Amino acid sequence: QVQLVQSGAEVKKPGASVKVSCQASGYTFDSYGVSWVRQAPGQGLQWLGWITPYNGDTHYAQDVQDRVIMTIDTSTSTAYMELRSLRSDDTAVYFCARDGRSNWIHANYFDFWGQGTLVTVSS
Amino acid sequence: DIQMTQSPSSLSASVGDRVTITCQASQDIRKCLNWYQQKPGKAPKLLIYDASNLETRVPSRFSGSGSGTHFTFTISGLQPEDIATYYCQQYDNVPPTFGQGTRLEIK
Numbered sequence: 001q002v003q004l005v006q007s008g009a010e011v012k013k014p015g016a017s018v019k020v021s022c023q024a025s026g027y028t029f030d031s032y033g034v035s036w037v038r039q040a041p042g043q044g045l046q047w048l049g050w051i052t053p054y055n056g057d058t059h060y061a062q063d064v065q066d067r068v069i070m071t072i073d074t075s076t077s078t079a080y081m082e083l084r085s086l087r088s089d090d091t092a093v094y095f096c097a098r099d100g101r102s103n104w105i106h107a108n109y110f111d112f113w114g115q116g117t118l119v120t121v122s123s
Numbered sequence: 124d125i126q127m128t129q130s131p132s133s134l135s136a137s138v139g140d141r142v143t144i145t146c147q148a149s150q151d152i153r154k155c156l157n158w159y160q161q162k163p164g165k166a167p168k169l170l171i172y173d174a175s176n177l178e179t180r181v182p183s184r185f186s187g188s189g190s191g192t193h194f195t196f197t198i199s200g201l202q203p204e205d206i207a208t209y210y211c212q213q214y215d216n217v218p219p220t221f222g223q224g225t226r227l228e229i230k
Contacts, residue, residue, distance in 0.1 A: 113166035
């Protein structure tokens with residue numbers, strides 16, 4: 001069965017970086033893009049970006065494009081999201097999510113999600 | 124970016140009721156519209172994709188319709204386990220964008 005398992009909670013100081021991992025199993029990793037979505041406490045869902053394992057192409061949200069890097073390790077079927085220069089308003093649960101439609105050129109619908117990783121930014 | 128406007132932002136209904144949520148896009152998104160259910164402390168769950176397609180193993184009381192800029196999500200016969208927040212999401216243009224959510228409560 002398809003599973004996305006994320007790394008554990010993080011506490012960071014303002015200005016630091018965080019790197020969250022998302023290990024996939026149960027499907028052909030190379031065929032489906034992965035998006036990262038975050039949710040601040042009590043707020044809605046915000047898409048941060050997308051990466052395709054096929055060739056490493058990425059799309060980033062304008063809000064974070066200067067601070068985020070998404071990468072893929074196909075040897076371990078793992079996607080990574082690194083966010084730099086953290087601020088207090090980056091405090092959120094970060095989710096990875098798999099594209100429902102395979103081999104697409106951008107994010108589409110999200111049929112499987114990781115369990116979420118809480119990132120807390122506090123001095 | 125395409126703006127997605129959901130209404131209502133919250134809703135109270137009784138078990139067995141028919142519940143309808145709408146989602147309006149700021150421009151034509153064809154049928155590139157999805158619906159998710161999120162329960163507290165959990166990841167969102169895909170219910171409907173491409174406006175009207177029911178995701179595998181999702182109960183048939185959930186349905187979606189619409190195209191262009193106006194979309195509707197319906198629960199036909201509300202169940203206690205349907206208490207959650209529901210989000211629409213478009214993917215016709217990058218970036219994909221979500222509605223602000225509709226919190227559904229039992230009356």
